[in-house]
Amino acid sequence: MEIILASASPRRKEILQNTKLKFEIEKSDIEEIILENESPEDMVVRLAYEKAFDVAKKNKDKLVIGADTIVALDNEVLGKPKDKQEAYQMIKKLSNKTHKVITGISLINLKENKVIKDYVVSCVTFKDLSDDSIKDYINTNESLDKAGAYGIQGYGALLVKTIQGDYFNIVGLPISRLSDLLKDHFDINLFYGG
Ligand SMILES: Cc1cn([C@H]2C[C@H](O)[C@@H](COP(=O)(O)OP(=O)(O)OP(=O)(O)O)O2)c(=O)[nH]c1=O
Numbered sequence: 001m002e003i004i005l006a007s008a009s010p011r012r013k014e015i016l017q018n019t020k021l022k023f024e025i026e027k028s029d030i031e032e033i034i035l036e037n038e039s040p041e042d043m044v045v046r047l048a049y050e051k052a053f054d055v056a057k058k059n060k061d062k063l064v065i066g067a068d069t070i071v072a073l074d075n076e077v078l079g080k081p082k083d084k085q086e087a088y089q090m091i092k093k094l095s096n097k098t099h100k101v102i103t104g105i106s107l108i109n110l111k112e113n114k115v116i117k118d119y120v121v122s123c124v125t126f127k128d129l130s131d132d133s134i135k136d137y138i139n140t141n142e143s144l145d146k147a148g149a150y151g152i153q154g155y156g157a158l159l160v161k162t163i164q165g166d167y168f169n170i171v172g173l174p175i176s177r178l179s180d181l182l183k184d185h186f187d188i189n190l191f192y193g194g
Pocket residue numbers: 006007008009011012027028051067068069070071080101145146147148150151152153156170171172
């Protein structure tokens with residue numbers, strides 16, 4: 001079965017490219033709308049599904065993979081900051097606390113009427129950051145396209161005290177869970193690619 005990753009994220013592409021899987025990229029153009037009274041977990045699962053479904057409609061015989069990542073501090077969802085000022089506020093909020101990074105994944109093959117939805121949670125504890133170190137981080141310019149305004153794969157690693165759970169989930173694609181879902185539901189083995 002041909003596979004499409006419904007994502008414009010270079011990180012997701014890179015993580016999946018570290019396996020033997022052959023896939024194409026086709027990005028979805030859904031609007032990421034936030035609904036009131038929706039839990040962070042429900043939200044990422046819904047958005048991952050909407051991204052995958054948008055691409056699956058145009059590719060009914062293919063298997064489409066969608067994902068969405070957010071940062072949740074208590075019950076507040078931190079998505080991508082709109083500017084450096086908001087990025088600064090987000091990092092300040094995360095300082096000296098533990099937050100969840102949640103990635104929703106959805107696998108859709110409309111021909112076989114299969115829709116799989118799941119999510120993975122990792123916990124990240126930030127150091128007690130000084131205002132100067134937050135400023136230094138914002139000046140790296142890596143905040144703006146990332147949930148929670150940081151990238152653990154870059155300078156963001158310097159903000160982190162500990163992590164619990166799957167590192168790749170924090171970067172945007174929980175490859176270990178995805179591998180289980182592909183095997184269990186589609187008989188696809190990432191060690192071999194097919
Ligand atoms: C917390 C964290 C997030 N991120 C990224 C992962 C996601 O790409 C991004 C969250 O945005 P998403 O909306 O999940 O994804 P995207 O817009 O980049 O790509 P697409 O919707 O086309 O699939 O934040 C990191 O790269 N590192 C981190 O440490």
